[in-house]
Every structure is written in C-alpha cells, then in structure tokens.
Amino acid sequence: MRSRSESLEFALLGVLSQGPLHGYELRKRMTAIYGPFRALSFSVLYPQLHRMLDAGVIQESLSTEVGGSRRSRIVYAITPKGRARFEAISASSEPDSWEDESFEVRFAFFGPTPQRNRLQILEGRHQKLDEKAKILRSELEKSPEGIDRYLVEWRRHSLESAEREIAWLQEMINTERKSS
Numbered sequence: 001m002r003s004r005s006e007s008l009e010f011a012l013l014g015v016l017s018q019g020p021l022h023g024y025e026l027r028k029r030m031t032a033i034y035g036p037f038r039a040l041s042f043s044v045l046y047p048q049l050h051r052m053l054d055a056g057v058i059q060e061s062l063s064t065e066v067g068g069s070r071r072s073r074i075v076y077a078i079t080p081k082g083r084a085r086f087e088a089i090s091a092s093s094e095p096d097s098w099e100d101e102s103f104e105v106r107f108a109f110f111g112p113t114p115q116r117n118r119l120q121i122l123e124g125r126h127q128k129l130d131e132k133a134k135i136l137r138s139e140l141e142k143s144p145e146g147i148d149r150y151l152v153e154w155r156r157h158s159l160e161s162a163e164r165e166i167a168w169l170q171e172m173i174n175t176e177r178k179s180s
Contacts, residue, residue: 007105008040008048009057013078013086014109016058020077023049033108049076057082086112093117098125119176126169133162 015021015029023045030040052058056079063075078086090113097106103125110118136159143152 004101005048005051007102008044009052010086010089011105011108012048012052013057013082013089014105014112016076016078017083017086017112020061020075022063022073022075026076033105052082055081057085090114091117093120093124095124097121098128115176115180119173119180122169122173122176126166126173129162129166129169133159133166136162 011030011033012026015026015033021029023042026049027040027042027045030045034040049058053060058076059079060074060076062072090109093116096102098121103121106113106121113121136155140152140155140159143155
C-alpha cells in the first residue's frame, strides 16, 4: 500500500468484506477505523469508490430501505475480484505495511492477516520506531543552545510517544509468538 489511495482501498475492501453498505454507513465505519480526528470526507470517499467500481473490486446496487426514507440508496458490495484483492493485500507484508498511515489500516484488519505476516509487520513497525526513537534521542542530547524550547518539548513528546508504541508493539510481538 504505497499510496494513500491504496490504503483507503484496502480499508474499504475490509469494511465491505463484512457486508454491503451504503455510502453514509460506509463513511461512519471508515471514521471508526481512521479515528474522529482524521475525518474522511465524501469528496475523498466517492471518487475512491468510483475507482474501485471501475476496477471491478466492488459493485453497486439500488436499495430502498424499509421504515426509513423512501428514497433509494446506492449500496456498495465487494466482488469476488475485490475479495481476492483484499486477501492478497492481507497476505502481504511489504515494508510499506509498517509505515505510519499503512500500519494503522493494516492493524485494523489484522484478523484475516496470516499470523506470520502479522508478526513480520509488527516487527517491521517496531524496528522503524526504534530507529526513529534513536534519532530523536540524539537530537535531544545535542540540542544547540538557544533552540526554541517548544521544539525541544515537541521532540521529547515525539520520543515518549515512540517509546510507548515500541513497548506496546513488543507486547503484541510476544503475544503473536506465543500463539504460533
């Protein structure tokens, strides 16, 4: 998942693999994955859905909901080609899988990911954050005199965040190893 579009496609396929949804409900589920502070606008969602329709990984149909509005809604569903794509991505563990944006989405769908791939992704993420923490420690140790104190605090905060995630990842790695 080298691009944001691929990451979004994977998440949409993952959500739709659980059952067909209309656009509004799909957006709500995606917000649950991405979190409330990274809102997914309809101006991003619908163009992605159209690209996925063109690629044949999802299909759309009209549905009239009982009890609600009489207005018909477009419902999106994953196709066999889409299910195969989702499974192929789930079964991969490329280095981009442990980058910031991709890792969150991949982790949201760790259930269908093979155990050895989960472990490889967790270990890759751990290594990446360990390298980041070393750089941050070095920057904090050799901060020049007169550097903005807020920049120093931001670096300290970033280091603490990385260290917390490293500890959590180590727990996840240990759990994965025990389950194999």
